[in-house]
Amino acid sequence: MNKKLNLETVINTLSLIQNNEKLSIDTLCKHLTVNEKELFYLLSIITELYSQHGELLIDYEYNSEKREFIFNINSSIKNITQINDGEFFNIFFLLSTNTIYKQLITENEDVEKFYHVLSKYFNVDVFENNNTETIDQLTFFEENFISYIKLGTTEEYSYRIHPISLTTNTDGIILEALDLDDDIHKTFLINRIVEVFDKSEYKNKDKFKNSNVDLKFIFNNERVINSLSHKNMKVKDKQATVKFYSESNALDFALNHFNEIEILTPQSIAKEISIRKKQLFKKLEL
Numbered sequence: 001m002n003k004k005l006n007l008e009t010v011i012n013t014l015s016l017i018q019n020n021e022k023l024s025i026d027t028l029c030k031h032l033t034v035n036e037k038e039l040f041y042l043l044s045i046i047t048e049l050y051s052q053h054g055e056l057l058i059d060y061e062y063n064s065e066k067r068e069f070i071f072n073i074n075s076s077i078k079n080i081t082q083i084n085d086g087e088f089f090n091i092f093f094l095l096s097t098n099t100i101y102k103q104l105i106t107e108n109e110d111v112e113k114f115y116h117v118l119s120k121y122f123n124v125d126v127f128e129n130n131n132t133e134t135i136d137q138l139t140f141f142e143e144n145f146i147s148y149i150k151l152g153t154t155e156e157y158s159y160r161i162h163p164i165s166l167t168t169n170t171d172g173i174i175l176e177a178l179d180l181d182d183d184i185h186k187t188f189l190i191n192r193i194v195e196v197f198d199k200s201e202y203k204n205k206d207k208f209k210n211s212n213v214d215l216k217f218i219f220n221n222e223r224v225i226n227s228l229s230h231k232n233m234k235v236k237d238k239q240a241t242v243k244f245y246s247e248s249n250a251l252d253f254a255l256n257h258f259n260e261i262e263i264l265t266p267q268s269i270a271k272e273i274s275i276r277k278k279q280l281f282k283k284l285e286l
Contacts (some may be wrong), residue, residue, distance in 0.1 A: 009034070013042050017058070017071045025067045043069075048110045081220075086140050088164050089173075092118040106135070123168040136175070137196040138163050143180065147194040156194055157248065161186075181245040183229035184253075215250040216241045216264040226255075226259050240262075 016023065028039055043060060057074040094101040097116050104111045135162040138144055140163045142178055147156045161177040164185070168174065171189035218239050219225060225233065226242055232243040237256035247269065254263055254273050263270035 009042065010046065012057075014046055017043075017046075017060070017069075018049075018073060023069050023071070024205045025062075028069065042105055044110055045114050048108070049114065074121065083224070086135050086138055086163070086166060087133055088118060092122045092124075096124045106256055121167060122173075134190050134193050134196065135166065138175070142163070143199070144177075144187070145197050147197065147201060149192045149194060151192070161188075166190075179249075182249050183232065184227065213244045213250045213266065213269075214241055214253065215244055215266070215269065217254070217261040219257075219261045219265065221230075221260045224257050229270060 009032060013028075016028065016031060023038060025039065029033075029036060032039065032042070033219065034042065038134060043138060047056050047058050047060070055074075059072045061070045061072070062068070063070070092115070095105060095111070096102070105115050106112070142162070144161050146159050146161060146162055148159055149156055159177075160180045161181055163177045165176045166173060167176070174243055175188045175190055176191070177188060178184070179186050216239070220238065225235060225242075228242055234241045242250075242253075244253065247266075249267050251272060254269055255276065258277060260274055263273055266282070
């Protein structure tokens with residue numbers, strides 16, 4: 001393939017064919033930004049992925065005269081809206097660790113190619129030090145509630161999140177999610193998620209020891225405010241006031257942008273940032 005196969009392309013392909021029984025090859029190529037050869041390759045990967053006991057759960061017929069695909073989707077998976085990163089990760093985990101699935105890589109060229117694609121996004125070395133059961137408990141693209149211990153602390157914080165994607169790096173498995181209370185994207189280390197719990201427990205969790213906090217600051221880069229929800233923000237010239245759900249979240253934001261903003265209020269956060277800066281500079285001098 002001239003174009004690299006990526007997870008987003010696979011997800012978009014699956015979404016299109018589940019919502020349309022018939023699609024022309026031109027329509028698919030246009031929406032997916034692929035050529036015809038790449039399209040057939042994508043479809044072969046998806047049909048191979050969605051098979052069970054030799055039965056194809058997603059299959060298709062191609063009418064060369066009409067240049068049209070007719071898709072046949074097994075009723076058992078018709079309610080699936082899309083394959084998400086959690087499912088991709090579980091597939092990668094099985095292909096990497098299970099003897100039977102590992103054999104598929106050597107026996108099936110398409111599976112081998114697909115595994116190679118997944119290997120660019122996920123690192124097999126992280127499995128030893130991460131609790132992959134947490135991933136199974138998360139529901140992607142829906143409301144989830146988690147308890148999380150931040151780096152450098154021992155205190156648990158509760159978050160209402162919308163999981164989006166998974167990646168890996170040297171720290172482990174990384175969950176990218178939308179914090180539904182602060183309306184900003186955040187990342188969480190899977191091995192620091194203590195639990196995934198029910199909505200009914202959320203109000204009883206002691207995440208927020210304080211109420212909403214208005215963080216007022218001067219910024220020198222538009223990129224800082226572009227990352228925030230405008231419905232919780234007031235901006236005049238180079239000064240912004242942003243409402244955060246808690247002081248801890250406001251502090252997180254301030255720490256992430258301490259080189260680009262000057263905190264005006266509240267003084268508790270301004271003081272904490274000043275202390276952290278001094279500590280950092282001392283370490284750099286060593």
